[in-house]
Amino acid sequence: MIPVAEALARVLALARPPGVEEVPLARAAGRVLAEPVTATRDQPPFDAAAMDGYAVAGDPAPGTRFRVIGMAQAGAAYPGRVGQGEAVRIFTGAPLPRGAARVLIQEDMTAEGDHVTLGPAAEAATHIRPRGADFAAGHRLAPRRLRPADLALLAAMNVGRVPVHRRPVVALIATGDELVMPGEAPGPDQIVASNIFALRAMAQSEGAETRILPIARDRAEALAAVLRLAAGADVIVTVGGASVGDHDLVGAVAAGMGMERAFYKIAMRPGKPLMAGRLGDSVLLGLPGNPVSAIVCGHLFLLPLLRAMQGLPPGPDPRRAVLARALPPNGPRAHYMRARLIPGAGLPQIDPYDDQDSARLVLLADADALLIRPPGDPARAAGAEMDWLAL
Numbered sequence: 001m002i003p004v005a006e007a008l009a010r011v012l013a014l015a016r017p018p019g020v021e022e023v024p025l026a027r028a029a030g031r032v033l034a035e036p037v038t039a040t041r042d043q044p045p046f047d048a049a050a051m052d053g054y055a056v057a058g059d060p061a062p063g064t065r066f067r068v069i070g071m072a073q074a075g076a077a078y079p080g081r082v083g084q085g086e087a088v089r090i091f092t093g094a095p096l097p098r099g100a101a102r103v104l105i106q107e108d109m110t111a112e113g114d115h116v117t118l119g120p121a122a123e124a125a126t127h128i129r130p131r132g133a134d135f136a137a138g139h140r141l142a143p144r145r146l147r148p149a150d151l152a153l154l155a156a157m158n159v160g161r162v163p164v165h166r167r168p169v170v171a172l173i174a175t176g177d178e179l180v181m182p183g184e185a186p187g188p189d190q191i192v193a194s195n196i197f198a199l200r201a202m203a204q205s206e207g208a209e210t211r212i213l214p215i216a217r218d219r220a221e222a223l224a225a226v227l228r229l230a231a232g233a234d235v236i237v238t239v240g241g242a243s244v245g246d247h248d249l250v251g252a253v254a255a256g257m258g259m260e261r262a263f264y265k266i267a268m269r270p271g272k273p274l275m276a277g278r279l280g281d282s283v284l285l286g287l288p289g290n291p292v293s294a295i296v297c298g299h300l301f302l303l304p305l306l307r308a309m310q311g312l313p314p315g316p317d318p319r320r321a322v323l324a325r326a327l328p329p330n331g332p333r334a335h336y337m338r339a340r341l342i343p344g345a346g347l348p349q350i351d352p353y354d355d356q357d358s359a360r361l362v363l364l365a366d367a368d369a370l371l372i373r374p375p376g377d378p379a380r381a382a383g384a385e386m387d388w389l390a391l
């Protein structure tokens, strides 16, 4: 059994970036930018009016009267120059006419015919957005997962095609004679395959493309056939058949197909029988079958692997909370305890469930967090500060 941190390091060492592709901006949401992108223009590209009103020269005193000599609107500049005693009717977003130093907002002006007069309590602001005030040519957006505002920024930078990391392809394989797919009719000795649906959603949330393969029955040839179907995936995730029972075939079958094993068994609860290695061009993650074990291993190993493959910090990043109740000493394996968070003024409180059975999906679905107890963690009093991971 190796420690969790070492297992994670070995999993990450298996990661190979799946490469870079260019996608249209309209399809770049949630993708990870692969290299810095540089603006080739200033925004705004000219000094622009920030309000509707009148563009004038100088810094006129209250009561000044102007002759309106023309109009500027967004998309159509006033071609001439504005001089003393003159004003150009202007609208938000319009280029500021030459000679203008301020935009007087229309609420401060009284209009009569082709003249306007500045009222007594004019606003001091110039209401001008200088050229390049948002960004100048050369502004760089650094690699990151693209959020909606990033897409608007790239659009404003006039970047129509975006270099992004290719989505890792994840093949998910449930193993076991006892399993049927949701919606099928389970026999009397059967249950419904569940955890692969959580793993699939988790992988998709990290930008992966996922394929759920047929359930592999508990015979070596059947498992080998499904593993062959997974060829070409960047990551193959098997669930179940990882432990020491007579029907736990994943390690032996994958080894027979040439898997180079990185490790088998980790000092972690749940998740002890985790294995990882390289099978052909794929990283193979062999997760334990218990629903909670598989999903917790997904948070701790699959998601960091997918993030690393896309050039992101792998995480997971623990946060701090205070224990809502006392805990006895922990054993030799790190324990990732399902827990509820109770928000408070400072750090939240964290309250682990009494029942930490790795088959309890109801509790996992109810939980907010995994409370982390390191191997050999001593007894803890209520109020102790602890690390946790978000679910």
Ligand SMILES: Nc1nc2c(c(=O)[nH]1)N[C@H]1C(S)=C(S)[C@@H](COP(=O)(O)OP(=O)(O)OC[C@H]3O[C@@H](n4cnc5c(N)ncnc54)[C@H](O)[C@@H]3O)O[C@H]1N2
Residues within 6 Å of the ligand: 174, 175, 176, 178, 179, 191, 192, 193, 194, 195, 196, 239, 240, 241, 242, 243, 244, 245, 248, 270, 271, 272, 273, 287, 288, 289, 290, 291, 293, 358
């Ligand atoms: N003698 C020992 N027995 C077990 C050990 C051990 O060290 N010595 N480890 C236990 C631990 S810890 C775990 S975790 C499980 C993991 O076993 P496997 O990975 O071999 O998983 P299975 O035996 O195939 O299944 C365990 C459990 O989970 C159910 N299952 C499997 N796949 C799914 C799925 N896709 N969806 C929902 N449920 C699934 C399966 O029916 C079993 O109930 O081994 C312990 N035993």
Ligand code: MOO
Residues within 6 Å of the ligand: 268, 269, 270, 271, 272, 273, 288, 290, 293, 358
């Ligand atoms: O440690 Mo196993 O992965 O829970 O029940």
